[in-house]
Amino acid sequence: MEELLTQIFGYLRGMWRFRWWGLAFTWLVGVIGGFIVYAMPDRYESTARIFVDTQSVLRPLMSGLAVQPNIDQQVAILSRTLITRPNVEKLITMADLDLRARTPQQREALIAGLTNGLQIRSTGRDNLFTLAYRDDHPEQAQRTVQALVSLFVESGLVGKQQDSSSARRFIDEQITNYEQKLAEAENRLKDFRLRNMALLGDGGRDYVSQIAEATTRLTDAELELKEAENSRNSIEHQLTAENPMLTPDSPNPASVPLPEIDGRIDTLKKTLDGLLLRYTNEHPDVVGTRRVIAELEAQKKKDIESMRGTAGSQPGVPNANPVFQQLKIALSEAEARAASLRARVAELNSRLAHLRSQAELLPKIEVEQTQLNRDYEIHKRNYESLVQRRESASMSVEMSAQGGITEFRVIDPPSLPTLPAAPNRLLLMPLAGLVALLAGGALTFLLAKLRPAFVDARGLREVTGLPVLGAVSMLPDPSGARAERRGLLAFGGGVASFAAAVGAMTLLLKWLQG
Template sequence: MEELVSQVIGYLRGMWRFRWWGLALAWLVGVAGGVAIYLMPDKYESTARINVDTQSVLRPLMSGLAVQPNVSQQINMLSRTLISRPNVEKLITMADLDLGVRSPAEREALINALMSDLQIRSTGRDNLFTLAYADTRPERAQRVVQSLLSLFVESGLGSNRQDADAARRFIEEQIRSYEQKLTEAENRLKDFRLRNMALLGAGTRDYITQIADVNEQLRQARLELREAENSRDAMKQQLASGQSEADFAPPPMLATPEIDARIETLQRNLDDLLQRYTERHPDVVGARRVIEELEKQKQDLLAQMRENPVASPMGGFGMGSGIEQTRLALAQGEARVASLRARVTEFESRLETLQADAQRIPQLETEMAQLNRDYSVHKSNYDALVSRRESASIAAEMNTQAGIADFRVIDPPSMPTKPSAPNRLLLLPLAALVGLGAGFALTFLISQLRPSFGDPRQLREISGLPVLGTVSMLPTPERRRKRRNGLIAFGGGLAAYAGAFAFATAALKILQG
């Protein structure tokens, strides 16, 4: 600490030797600064205060029906982005600032100056903003603030309308896109249903029932086919055995051709009905009842023919000619076998078709679910977009009719009568301090360029040589008087410096009134 104090004292002693240089520079810098401050042009600041009221009675009433934008956030963002180049160019035209512009360079300089000088200050609450601009001409400052105020209001209202219009245009484009997607999904679903109409009409359980019914019909047809084949084979053996004509009994198959044809027709109709209806359907029940009655009538007729062959309906064919009857019955038996084989083939084909269709049902259901899911997604998005479009339209109409944000001018742009800048009362003392600082810096610089040593220890430390002794200067009356006069003159110079700036500041204050 002692070394530090000694070093500081050494610096001050070195600077004291060149104090007159520092005082001269202080006077020079101070006077030059004072003159520059005095010659600075006056600037007049015009201000205006505006309040943006974002509270509206319609906002709680229209909650849930219209889009509720964050108006406060929009206004704050507008206040930060209003001073942009396009807005400043528009403001120059509105305030007639371009009348004195003669070149693009001057216009560019004017734009840059306005962008740096225009101010929009917010109080941080209640959406209260202050617009300010300072200019050398008070009427021009007022005109610029008035134009900025108009631009602020127009930008606030216009941005809401532009945002609403842009939102509606975007939603309209999305609605048209989803209309196309929805139409394509509907067409795919329609084409799928048309292609698979026969399979989509019944579920998996219905196909199982149909397969069981066709299996039963196929079993019954195969049984009838075996019976018909056995009867035919028996008649063939009877003809091949060579029996006498009297040994031939009237074959029962020849006795009821009309009834058999009706039974076969009803059986085909019953097969068709079972493909469409269940066993309990009235048409199916009625067809089975008629078939049972015909079967009973056939059995009664056959019994009657066995008891009285001559009186039977087939008597006209000549029951005495048994061989001919047997041959005729054999031909009819062949025809019945062929008919039953065709029925068996038909039932087998139906069974294969039903089994193949039943295997395709899960795949069709999966495809149907995918198509329905795509359609549901597009439909829900389309409905949501339509709802949002209506909400945006209501919000736009609400903004137009009632105005969500109300711009209220609290203080109109003022006409300044006193300059707001420069603050000469503050700048003059600062110029004095700057002059003193410049003088202090000059003395320190010269002391470092032309150093001196105030004690033997400092000389020994810097030179590295031993100091054998020192010679002191004797204070004579002449030296004491000269030193005292020098101190008085230096103090007088400093006092005159401070007094001159104090007098200039007081005079300036009196002039400004």
């Protein structure tokens, strides 16, 4: 620490030797700096404030129906990307700045100056932005900020429209592609179903359902065939027991069976039993039912007598038994029905055998059908989703055009500055004085290094590396002390006058700025 202090004191003593040079250089740099600060051109700043309202009433109402992008993020990105070369060139035309640029070099310099000078400052919340620009002329600064405000609003609206148009165009292209894919998938599915209609069946029934249905129909047909054969056998048994010709001991007409009339009579008798459980014998329904039964029995008797008369009136033909004739007719009908059912059973057996013979093709067909259905469902789902998104995008465009999701409000219009915003001479003038002082100190340090001197024996010993036997001190006389004091006063006065000059210039500039 002691060595460091000794070294610092050594530097200061060396610099003290050239203090007048440093003071003169300080005055020179200070005068030049003051002149530069005073001669700096005034810069006028025009500002405007814009509020971007993104809290539209339509946003919560249209939630889930229309596409709602992150408006706050879009506005923030717009504020950071607005100052680009195309926008700056457009702004030059809007603000009539191109009159100041007559050559390509001047135009490039103007574009670079605007790019660096235009400012869009955000408060960080509430979407409040401040647009500012500085120019040598206040009217020009105001026109430039006005053009920047217009460009800011137009870029926000045009950007949203371009994004919506691009999104709709892309969605329309995708819908067209998926329409073709969906049509191709439908055609493949149609061709597959036509090729395998026998196994797939109609109505969407699968192979197992067809087998089960064919088996059920075969079982029902076999049961009906068995019933028909039993009925036929019963008629044959009755026919063998009946005498083809009438004999004196033939049954009375009432006992001769007529299937049609007997069935109606049996039905009416059952109905009559039900009516008697609820009504009396004098009830109109009971009386009417009994009358109809009596009419049917009379009709039966009349028919049997007619058949007997017809059989007996034929010459050379003995009286034929009508019951036998009826049984023969019933036997013929039973034989025909049994033959029809046998044909049906044979056909169902053939179909069932054909279905069972194609059982080995079933897994392959089912896999192919599953793949076709899956491709078709995927294309259909994507197509419907794209159509829904297109409608949502169209609704968003309409909502943005009519209701306005984002609204740009100019809170403070571009101002016409009356006082310069730069340079800050009240700050630059003291700063120039400080720089002049530092420059004077640097000059004395440089001269002390260029023309070094030894102020003590230790420094001499360190530089030469030789032992120093002693040092002779100088005794000051009264005249020398007075001269030294006058020098100190003069130097202090020079430094104080320099500080006073800097202060006076600062006060003068403040007075001039009003």
